[in-house]
Amino acid sequence: MTIDQIIAFMQDLDGVLVLxxxxxxxxxxxSWGDTFFxxxxDVAAPTTAxxxxxxxxxxxxxxESSRLDRPDTFRVSIAAGREAFIERTGHAPNEPALDDASGTTxxxxAHPVHGTAGWLAVVNPGPRTEGATYELLRGAYDLARARHERRTG
Known part of the structure; x- marks a missing residue:
């Protein structure tokens, strides 16, 4: 997977603002060179989202634990939510991460910094994680859309 492929996937989802x-x-x-979804x-910069x-x-x-200072290395970080987090890691987000290999590609x-908030991470997603990465991105989008709809009625 490339950064451009991930951005294109996200741009195809209705209502996603790509910064x-x-x-x-x-x-x-x-933040230059990074991408935020x-x-x-309304496709305007979110004020609270x-x-x-x-x-x-x-x-x-x-x-620094994802070791993004390596050539051609990037990390996709995903607000997966509690259920998806537990499914992927085997533990609740509020428990300390049992994995110290966050630089593994x-x-x-679990996200090395935001894992306790239910975030997952994939460094250089490839053949083993491509499907899971797209599935998790779609799930995070669905959660964000539902949160927005609850707040705006």
């Missing part, structure tokens, strides 16, 4: 910060757009420099059916998935291409301070893992 890809770049120089000159007012975003923090550290939010549910925003948090992203339900991201693609990051570099280490952030305090988030092509494997679904």
């Amino acid at each position: 890809s910060p770049e120089p000159g757009d007012g975003s923090p420099e550290i 939010s549910y925003s059916p 948090q992203p339900f998935a991201t693609i990051v291409t570099k280490n952030y301070p305090g988030d 092509d494997a679904v893992r």
